[in-house]
Amino acid sequence: MLFSHDEYQEYQSRIAKVKKSMEEKGIEVLLVTNPSNMNYLTGYDGWSFYVDQMVAVIIDEDEPLWIGRYQDANGAKATVWLDHNNIIPYPDEYVQSQTRHPMDFIADFLTQIGQAKRKIGVELESYYFTALAYERLKAKLPDATFKDGSLLVNYVRIIKSEMEIDYMKKAATIVEKAMQTAVNSIHVGARQCDAIASIYYDLITGTSEYGGDYPAIVPLMPTGENTSAPHLTWSDQPFKDNDMVIIEIAGCFKRYHAPLARTVSLGKPSEKVTDLSKVVVEGLNHALDAVKPGNTCEDIEAAWRKVISKHGIEKEARLGYSMGLSYPPDWGEHTASIRKGDKTILKPNMTFHLIPALWFENYGIEISESFRVTDQGVEVLTNYTRELIVKGDFDFEEPVIS
Amino acid sequence: MLFSHDEYQEYQSRIAKVKKSMEEKGIEVLLVTNPSNMNYLTGYDGWSFYVDQMVAVIIDEDEPLWIGRYQDANGAKATVWLDHNNIIPYPDEYVQSQTRHPMDFIADFLTQIGQAKRKIGVELESYYFTALAYERLKAKLPDATFKDGSLLVNYVRIIKSEMEIDYMKKAATIVEKAMQTAVNSIHVGARQCDAIASIYYDLITGTSEYGGDYPAIVPLMPTGENTSAPHLTWSDQPFKDNDMVIIEIAGCFKRYHAPLARTVSLGKPSEKVTDLSKVVVEGLNHALDAVKPGNTCEDIEAAWRKVISKHGIEKEARLGYSMGLSYPPDWGEHTASIRKGDKTILKPNMTFHLIPALWFENYGIEISESFRVTDQGVEVLTNYTRELIVKGDFDFEEPVIS
Numbered sequence: 001m002l003f004s005h006d007e008y009q010e011y012q013s014r015i016a017k018v019k020k021s022m023e024e025k026g027i028e029v030l031l032v033t034n035p036s037n038m039n040y041l042t043g044y045d046g047w048s049f050y051v052d053q054m055v056a057v058i059i060d061e062d063e064p065l066w067i068g069r070y071q072d073a074n075g076a077k078a079t080v081w082l083d084h085n086n087i088i089p090y091p092d093e094y095v096q097s098q099t100r101h102p103m104d105f106i107a108d109f110l111t112q113i114g115q116a117k118r119k120i121g122v123e124l125e126s127y128y129f130t131a132l133a134y135e136r137l138k139a140k141l142p143d144a145t146f147k148d149g150s151l152l153v154n155y156v157r158i159i160k161s162e163m164e165i166d167y168m169k170k171a172a173t174i175v176e177k178a179m180q181t182a183v184n185s186i187h188v189g190a191r192q193c194d195a196i197a198s199i200y201y202d203l204i205t206g207t208s209e210y211g212g213d214y215p216a217i218v219p220l221m222p223t224g225e226n227t228s229a230p231h232l233t234w235s236d237q238p239f240k241d242n243d244m245v246i247i248e249i250a251g252c253f254k255r256y257h258a259p260l261a262r263t264v265s266l267g268k269p270s271e272k273v274t275d276l277s278k279v280v281v282e283g284l285n286h287a288l289d290a291v292k293p294g295n296t297c298e299d300i301e302a303a304w305r306k307v308i309s310k311h312g313i314e315k316e317a318r319l320g321y322s323m324g325l326s327y328p329p330d331w332g333e334h335t336a337s338i339r340k341g342d343k344t345i346l347k348p349n350m351t352f353h354l355i356p357a358l359w360f361e362n363y364g365i366e367i368s369e370s371f372r373v374t375d376q377g378v379e380v381l382t383n384y385t386r387e388l389i390v391k392g393d394f395d396f397e398e399p400v401i402s
Numbered sequence: 403m404l405f406s407h408d409e410y411q412e413y414q415s416r417i418a419k420v421k422k423s424m425e426e427k428g429i430e431v432l433l434v435t436n437p438s439n440m441n442y443l444t445g446y447d448g449w450s451f452y453v454d455q456m457v458a459v460i461i462d463e464d465e466p467l468w469i470g471r472y473q474d475a476n477g478a479k480a481t482v483w484l485d486h487n488n489i490i491p492y493p494d495e496y497v498q499s500q501t502r503h504p505m506d507f508i509a510d511f512l513t514q515i516g517q518a519k520r521k522i523g524v525e526l527e528s529y530y531f532t533a534l535a536y537e538r539l540k541a542k543l544p545d546a547t548f549k550d551g552s553l554l555v556n557y558v559r560i561i562k563s564e565m566e567i568d569y570m571k572k573a574a575t576i577v578e579k580a581m582q583t584a585v586n587s588i589h590v591g592a593r594q595c596d597a598i599a600s601i602y603y604d605l606i607t608g609t610s611e612y613g614g615d616y617p618a619i620v621p622l623m624p625t626g627e628n629t630s631a632p633h634l635t636w637s638d639q640p641f642k643d644n645d646m647v648i649i650e651i652a653g654c655f656k657r658y659h660a661p662l663a664r665t666v667s668l669g670k671p672s673e674k675v676t677d678l679s680k681v682v683v684e685g686l687n688h689a690l691d692a693v694k695p696g697n698t699c700e701d702i703e704a705a706w707r708k709v710i711s712k713h714g715i716e717k718e719a720r721l722g723y724s725m726g727l728s729y730p731p732d733w734g735e736h737t738a739s740i741r742k743g744d745k746t747i748l749k750p751n752m753t754f755h756l757i758p759a760l761w762f763e764n765y766g767i768e769i770s771e772s773f774r775v776t777d778q779g780v781e782v783l784t785n786y787t788r789e790l791i792v793k794g795d796f797d798f799e800e801p802v803i804s
Contacts, residue, residue: 075628095720134536204595206595317494329730
């Protein structure tokens with residue numbers, strides 16, 4: 001794959017930042033197994049994270065190594081900026097075997113290149129670095145000193161470059177279109193799966209200028225009483241009169257996300273739900289007002305809490321999280337969370353999904369925004385009506401989208 | 403959620419089989435973190451596996467426990483057959499925190515219910531049980547004896563019930579339709595993302611009788627020279643004259659999969675590619691002929707190898723794998739592989755994806771089938787033309803689909 005000078009420079013700058021952090025943490029070799037971090041450092045992009053693979057950053061080597069399955073080496077050649085001699089394949093007989101483990105090969109390889117006695121950072125809290133992978137690596141590298149390198153790269157990723165912000169804005173344009181399609185597709189009698197199919201169509205086709213990538217989370221669409229349960233997906237049952245429907249989706253462009261959640265009422269919502277949705281929007285607006293460089297994540301939460309506690313409401317869960325580049329199963333970055341106690345200082349080009357959802361025993365409301373911290377304050381990435389969306393043919397004082 | 407008597411009986415039978423295997427392995431408490439295994443044992447279905455969660459099977463308790471995030475407890479109530487007292491939520495402050503870990507809560511809970519000194523099986527090779535999760539659990543449960551329970555439930559899952567086979571046949575019907583849409587959508591000038599959007603639409607909308615679920619892997623569609631790299635996804639670039647295009651997709655119904663791969667040539671394929679595709683089909687046919695109860699996985703591979711070695715071809719990777727119920731990132735079950743050395747004895751209602759793909763330096767061919775082992779031999783789950791699919795307007799002796 002060809003990279004522009006700017007892209008190449010950006011990768012160099014990312015590697016430099018990671019090496020600086022490695023030095024501070026006393027890590028000489030960082031084994032990066034989180035696929036988002038692998039992509040961030042090398043450009044590697046393939047659905048191969050279901051087998052062991054990694055990018056190894058060695059403090060005194062110019063370029064990292066990509067280590068993965070033999071059949072994925074061509075995918076690495078097609079997507080990374082690295083010298084192809086730095087692509088190290090392991091044979092297929094190591095894959096999902098009861099007798100061999102890819103980490104045996106990788107430990108042998110690290111030994112061969114003289115890295116067996118070093119301070120090795122591993123991402124202990126990465127989905128695709130299993131407990132067994134760590135056990136095997138430790139057993140085969142008894143002279144190495146292991147350190148936890150979890151989130152080291154994630155914290156470098158927390159401030160986005162202009163290129164990354166551009167990607168996220170493209171993702172935002174995609175999700176605006178998909179949300180409108182969701183609202184149009186959700187109506188009494190339509191099957192849930194058909195609405196999701198239309199949403200997916202828009203998420204992937206993108207715009208006429210650029211296409212969409214697969215989001216790290218599938219469309220979430222709890223319906224009816226299940227709006228109390230944010231992570232349910234969909235069924236093939238039809239929407240019913242007076243159903244509440246939550247839609248949480250993200251546009252994705254080149255693995256960068258812009259998430260957005262809205263709630264639709266199919267029919268006149270109860271007074272309780274209408275009032276609650278107004279509280280959520282009011283709280284969301286106040287939370288956004290608290291976004292500016294120098295404030296902390298917990299300042300945003302405090303602004304939200306001030307509004308909702310006035311209405312006698314408490315929220316158990318965090319309000320949001322840093323996000324951007326990601327692979328399944330999560331578009332969050334696992335660094336800063338918008339919640340009490342998180343003292344992360346906001347800096348320009350940090351990006352968050354602010355989702356101050358409220359869930360009760362048999363219903364819930366989600367109205368969210370993705371935002372960027374600017375030099376002065378906040379830029380909301382998406383432009384979509386920030387309110388409970390009410391559909392149906394009845395007397396209602398609020399604007400109705402149908 | 404309401405379960406039929408048959409469904410309830412099926413869950414009971416699964417729990418009984420798992421307990422039998424636990425006894426054989428000397429495991430008293432099995433902490434099941436693989437979301438497919440969690441679903442298999444309880445019905446739990448939600449996109450919440452990006453945070454720590456588990457099903458705990460205690461050898462001397464009737465019902466397992468579901469343990470997960472507070473905001474997912476309503477999703478558990480909506481989907482599992484368990485008594486709701488067996489749904490144990492942990493507070494949100496444990497989620498993606500730099501100071502707390504969900505395993506601290508879970509270890510404390512296991513201690514409270516008297517399980518701290520037992521022989522505890524954990525799935526060391528499960529994507530969503532991280533190395534750190536294991537470290538924290540061991541530190542907080544110093545009196546427990548930990549054993550590797552990886553694949554224990556997976557091996558119970560390897561033989562499907564009639565209900566599961568019915569689900570997979572529904573998934574097969576969905577993937578046949580989506581593959582036809584793929585072939586129709588892939589043409590010179592169309593953008594790759596638009597073809598994928600149409601495929602997704604069909605995978606999710608399913609049929610008029612039942613809808614589709616999200617497959618555990620997104621559509622894979624390496625194109626042109628990238629057909630040498632099986633796990634690339636798509637771009638927004640248009641298909642070009644004479645492009646080769648690989649499509650690997652799965653229909654999914656209630657989390658059960660039927661994968662299918664085909665290769666399309668946009669224009670007259672080279673003689674080399676045509677010949678190779680015939681070898682693949684011949685090898686695939688011979689491999690399928692070797693499927694019957696009593697034969698082993700490596701017998702299937704040997705039948706394939708006999709054909710291709712006659713043509714001077716070698717294949718590095720395994721030919722296929724057991725599959726069925728799954729969540730991202732893989733629809734494979736990680737138990738039996740169709741490869742040399744795998745002596746798994748085939749039994750009725752085992753189900754596999756047989757994908758004897760060949761990848762070279764700058765092209766590749768994939769033609770696959772999903773099959774079930776029957777009492778006598780084999781049943782191919784999907785019905786789709788088993789050949790290289792050639793599209794275009796030119797003289798060609800083979801049947802042309804356009």
